Amino acid sequence: MRRLLLVVALASGALVLTGCGREASEETVPPPLVFVPGLGMSALQVSVEGDDVAGITFDFLVPAMNPVDILPGSAPSALAYSIASGLPPSSADEVSGWLSLDIDAEGVARNKPGVDVQPISVGVDFGLECPRYMPMVEELGASGWYANVNTYCAPFDYRFAPGHNSFVPDFMNLLERVVDSSSGAKAAVACHSQGCLMTYHALRTIDSEWIDEHVAFLFGFAGQFSGCSDCLRWAFQPGWSWDPNDQAASPVDPTWVGEMALGLQESIYGAEVLYILDGQEYRAADSARLLVDVGATLMARSQELYSLGKQQWFLQGSDLRQPLSMPTRFVFGNGIPTTYGYALDGVDAIELHTDGDGGDSRWMNEAPLRWTADPACDVLEIPGVGHMDVVTNEVALGALARMSMSGGRECLSD
Helix, strand or coil: CCCHHHHHHHHHHCEECCCCCCCCCCCCCCCCEECCCCCCCCCCCEEEEEECCEEEEEEEEEHCCCCCCHHHHHHHCCHHHHHHHCCCHHHHHHHHHHHEEECCCCCEEECCEEEEEECCCCCCCCHHHHHHHHHHHHHHHHHCCCECCCEEEECCCCCCCCCCCHHHHHHHHHHCCCCCCCCCCCCEEEEHHHHHHHHHHHHHCCCCCHHHHEEEEEEECCCCCCCHHHHHHHHCCCCCCCCCCCCCCCCCCCCCCCHCCCCCCCCCCCCCCCCECEEEEECCCCCCHHHHCCHHHHHHHHHHHHHHHCCCCHHHHHHHCCCCCCEEEEEEEECCCEEEEEEEECCCEEEEEEEEECCCCCHCCCHHHHCCCHEEEEEEEEEEECCCCHCCCCCHHHHHHHHHCCCCCCCCCC
16 A cells, blocks of 8 residues: 555655655655666567577576576576577577677677567566566665656666667667656666666767756666676687586677677776786786687677777766766775686686675776766765675665755765
8 A cells, every 4th residue: 555655646746655654745755766787687588580490589588697586487597487488498509699699890799690689678567677686676665766666677788888789769768758757857877787887878978968857867886887807708708508507608608799899998907917818918908919819809809899998988987087967976895805807727717806896896896986076975885795785785775865865966975
């Protein structure tokens, strides 16, 4: 009953009920929230049509990125989830080939012929689109955010680099719908990990007047605002496996340019040695050479095209240090040994560690310090909080709630 009353109040602009059942003024109603998920945590719909395929459509979630306990329909595995949505069991071994990308002579990455991949939907059913984050949504209920009521997911095809999938138009369409349905209230935009880079690209490239009309503020959970140093190894590993515990496989396919082709930015990593191959050292500036030297030549070709260091929208923050046009806040964990690269000797790989959140290095998490308007106000480090745990962390979610209630004016240091 409480949730029903809240929905009615949001639609009518009347008084609302707080989580404790007390009446509150209209000013306490949080803005609608649009959330952008991390790498591999968007549900994709895959359609295949070809000479030897009589039309197959199924849903896909990366096995290594989506634990069994969050899979829709209580599926016992990612494979079972895909089969239940239309994948013929006899075609299971074909999926990795369908999802790999073709990279042409210019480095352009495209779907395989006859393959179409899109999010299963955008902002329609949070639990189906981004199931990994339903525990976060449950926690957000204490602050008045509810899935599919005033909280929506913006999934995307994470195989592609920013600007080369449908994310920007999908993001704009969702925000327009959300703002219209909330009587013009601007939306809060939150993101996690790779989703923050997709969001950052959108907020840098969409018309500023449109942004001002639709976006109240940006809130990043452990945002990945740079190329991922330890992810570079995925370009020369075997691709993903249906077995989420396969130690030989990477979490993604070696052709997916959404991480490996972004390059590594000297503005983030400086002169740190990120890889050592048979005694040869590779720094951020050497990432393309590393790919060539390990035989990942197609990915090296893509990096020539997609490298962040060659994208004006990225350089606006990284080099020109220009803040975004809306209030921005960023939270991330630290104090956890985190892999940032590898020492490789034949088939053996020794992890190189630095401080971070267990998923991203502190160097990458601190990237917004280069362009945020007020670092003391805009950035909060939370000791000991892991890369995935941050989205359900009480301090991080409390900061998001305070930010929303202040209309984007609340400082993280307050």
